[in-house]
Amino acid sequence: MTALVDIHLTGADADAALRADARAGLTAYPKHLPPKWFYDARGSELFEKITELPEYFPTRTERALLERSADEIAVASGADTIVELGSGSSAKTRLLLDAFRRAGTLRRYVPQDVSAPALRDALDALAADYPGLELHGVVGDFTAHLDRLPPQGHRMVAFLGGTIGNLLPPERARFLRALRATLRPGEQFLLGTGLVVDPAVLVPAYDDAAGVTAEFNRNVLHVLNRELAADFDVDAFDHEAVWDAEHEWIEMHLVARRAMTVTLAELDLTVDFAAGEAMCTEISAKFRLPGVRSMLAGAGFAVVRSWTDPEERMALTLATAV
Numbered sequence: 001m002t003a004l005v006d007i008h009l010t011g012a013d014a015d016a017a018l019r020a021d022a023r024a025g026l027t028a029y030p031k032h033l034p035p036k037w038f039y040d041a042r043g044s045e046l047f048e049k050i051t052e053l054p055e056y057f058p059t060r061t062e063r064a065l066l067e068r069s070a071d072e073i074a075v076a077s078g079a080d081t082i083v084e085l086g087s088g089s090s091a092k093t094r095l096l097l098d099a100f101r102r103a104g105t106l107r108r109y110v111p112q113d114v115s116a117p118a119l120r121d122a123l124d125a126l127a128a129d130y131p132g133l134e135l136h137g138v139v140g141d142f143t144a145h146l147d148r149l150p151p152q153g154h155r156m157v158a159f160l161g162g163t164i165g166n167l168l169p170p171e172r173a174r175f176l177r178a179l180r181a182t183l184r185p186g187e188q189f190l191l192g193t194g195l196v197v198d199p200a201v202l203v204p205a206y207d208d209a210a211g212v213t214a215e216f217n218r219n220v221l222h223v224l225n226r227e228l229a230a231d232f233d234v235d236a237f238d239h240e241a242v243w244d245a246e247h248e249w250i251e252m253h254l255v256a257r258r259a260m261t262v263t264l265a266e267l268d269l270t271v272d273f274a275a276g277e278a279m280c281t282e283i284s285a286k287f288r289l290p291g292v293r294s295m296l297a298g299a300g301f302a303v304v305r306s307w308t309d310p311e312e313r314m315a316l317t318l319a320t321a322v
Contacts, residue, residue, distance in 0.1 A: 002127075003123040003124075003126075003127055003135035003136065003137055004135070004136045004137065005116075005119065005120065005123070005136075005137040005138075005139065006136070006137070006138045006139065006140075006148065006150070007116065007139045008138065008139060008140035008141075008145045008148050009114055009139050009140045009141055009144075009145065014114070015227070017141075018037060018223075018227055018228070019228065019266070019267060021033065021034050021037065022224060022228060022264065022267065022269075023267055023269060025279075026264070026269065026271045027269075027271070030277075030278065030279070030280060031271075031273075031277070031279040031280070032279060032280040032281070033220055033279065033280075033281050035166050035252075035281060035282035036114070037220050037223050037224075038216060038217070038219055038220050038223075038281070038282075039114075039115075040219070040222075040223055042219055042222070043216060043219040043220075043223070044088075044115075044118070046212060046215055046216040046219060047216060049212050050208070050212050050213055050216060053208045053210065053212060053213075055204040055205050055207075055208045055209070056205045056208065056213075057201070057205055057313060058161070058162055058194055058205065058313070058314060059161070061309050061311075061313050061314045062092065062160060062161065062162070062192055062309075062314045062316075063092055063095070064309060065307060065308070065309045065314055065315075065316055066092055066095045066096065066160075066316070067095055068307070069307040069316060070095045070096055070098070070099035071099045071102065071103070072305075072307070073096065073099065073190060073307075073316070073318055074096070074099040074100040074102065074103040074105070075103055076304055076305060076318055077100075077105075077156045077188050077190075077318060078103075078105055078154070079100070079105060079153070079154050079155055079156035079187070079188060080100075080105045080106060080107040080108065080153045080154050081107060081108040081109070081110060081152065081153030081154060081155045081156070082096055082097065082100060082106070082108070082109050082110070082155075082156055082158060083110040083111075083112065083149055083150075083155050083156070083157040083158065084109075084110070084111050084112065084157075084158045084159075084160070085112050085142040085157065085158070085159045085163075086112070086113060086114075086142060086159070086160075086161070086163055087111030087112060087113045087119070087122060088113060088118060088122070089118065089121075089122050090109075090111050090122040090125075090126060092160060092161075093109070093111070093158065093160075094129075096158060096190075097109060097126075097130060097133070101130075106133065107133070107134055107153060108133070108134040108135075108136065108152065108153050109126065109130075109133055109134070109135055109136075110135075110136045110137070110138060110149065110150055110155075111123070111135075111137050111138070112137075112138040112139075112140055112142060112145075112149065113137075113138075113139065114139070114140070114141055115139075116139045119137045119138075119139055120137070122137075123135050123137050136150050136152075138150070142159070142175070143167075143171070143174075143175060146175075146178045146179055146181075146182045147178070147181070147182055149182055154186070154187060155183065155187045155188070156187070156188040156189070156190055156318075157179060157183065157187075157188070157189050157190070158190040158192075159189070159190070159191055159192065160190075160192035160316075161192055162192055162193055162194035162284065162286075162314070163192075164191060164192075164193060164285075165193065165194055165249065165283070165284045165285035165286065165287070166282060166283065166284060166285075167285075168283065172285075172295065173295075173298070173299065176295065176296065176298075176299035176301075177299050177300070179299070180299045180300040180301060180321055183321040184321065185321055185322060186320060186321065187320070187321050188304075188318060188319065188320050188321070189296070189301055189318070189319045189320075189321070190316060190317070190318050190319075191292070191296070191316070191317045191319065192314065192315070192316055193286075193287045193292055193314070193315050193317065194284065194285075194286045194287065194313070194314055195286055195287055195288065195289070195308065195312055195313055195314060195315055196248050196286045196287065196288055197286070197311075197312070197313050199243040199245075201313075202243060202250060202286070203241055203242070203243055203250070206241035206250050206252060206284065207239065207240075207241040211239075213239065213241070213252075214238075214239030217239045217252055217254060217281055217282075218234050218235075218237060218239065218254065220254075220281055221234045221237065221254070222234060224264065227266070228264045228265070228266040228267055229264065229265035229266045230262060230263065230264040230265070230266075231262060231263050231265075232262050233260065236256065236257050236258060236260060237254040237255060237256060237257065238254070238255045238257060239252070239253075239254065239255075240252070240253040240254075240255050240278065241253075244283075247283075247285070248285060248286050248287075248288075249283045249284055249285035249286060250282075250283065250284040250286070251280055251282070251283050252280070252281050252282040252283075252284075253278040253279060253280055253281065254278070254279045254281055255276060255277070255278045255279075256273040256274065256275060256276065256277045256278075256279075257275070258275050259272075259273065259274055259275045260272075260273050261273075287315070289306055289308075289315060289317075292306070292315065292317050293306075293317075296317065296319045300321060300322055301319035301320060301321055301322065302319060302320050302322045303317060303318070303319045304318045304319060304320055305317075305318055306318075
């Protein structure tokens with residue numbers, strides 16, 4: 001069966017967004033850049049390496065949790081269409097596809113991702129492995145294009161990997177309200193969240209001994225150098241990961257080792273860094289289950305059930321649009 005692909009995000013759109021984000025973030029105080037700009041081809045490869053590191057528990061923990069709970073999720077949901085936001089390779093989603101197929105309800109899978117090549121590769125692999133499954137890919141940004149998700153079927157939207165933690169609280173609230181507005185009453189949302197755990201376990205997950213996360217963090221500077229004709233001295237920035245106990249999130253920073261001036265020729269912009277100045281490149285918020293339920297209720301969802309791993313490091317929460 002041939003997969004459909006809707007394109008709502010083009011290369012020109014991505015270029016405009018990068019320019020806007022770089023200008024806004026580099027002229028702010030403190031400086032910041034959105035984490036989505038880590039993920040060019042090299043950044044995606046580095047992140048795959050991160051998921052295999054001994055310190056980085058979220059990916060394998062969520063996968064094991066899905067393996068244990070997917071059949072219960074499928075029975076509790078009854079959806080015939082799985083929509084996945086930020087689908088990437090759709091590797092973990094196969095656990096859901098298999099479970100919903102065993103439950104006898106699965107008809108359609110709708111992966112959404114910002115990368116058209118990654119999406120097409122995933123769809124090709126899925127078409128070979130799931131004959132008869134309707135596949136409808138969407139190239140788009142989950143912060144901007146939720147209203148363009150295909151409306152067919154009784155949908156369950158999956159948002160896994162703890163990615164919601166990369167959004168600041170106001171962004172989270174906007175995202176959840178927009179998602180609720182997209183869904184019909186009775187349709188569902190499956191949310192994966194990282195839970196608050198001991199910082200001694202959490203911080204090394206974002207600051208591994210092998211330095212892979214440091215390279216991943218610095219990759220955003222390579223992206224700016226290439227795409228915006230910037231002249232960042234990438235090696236002049238140190239990677240830093242810190243736990244913010246007040247907000248209960250990890251912050252990743254790039255810290256300037258020395259004072260420097262950086263030019264971004266494509267933006268006609270010059271930016272000064274002081275020695276020791278930290279630029280925030282990612283937050284990764286962690287949650288407590290009562291807070292997850294409250295957050296979802298505030299956006300118009302009723303929680304059906306939550307599942308956690310034995311060490312309570314990750315959670316999956318199924319909610320219904322009311």
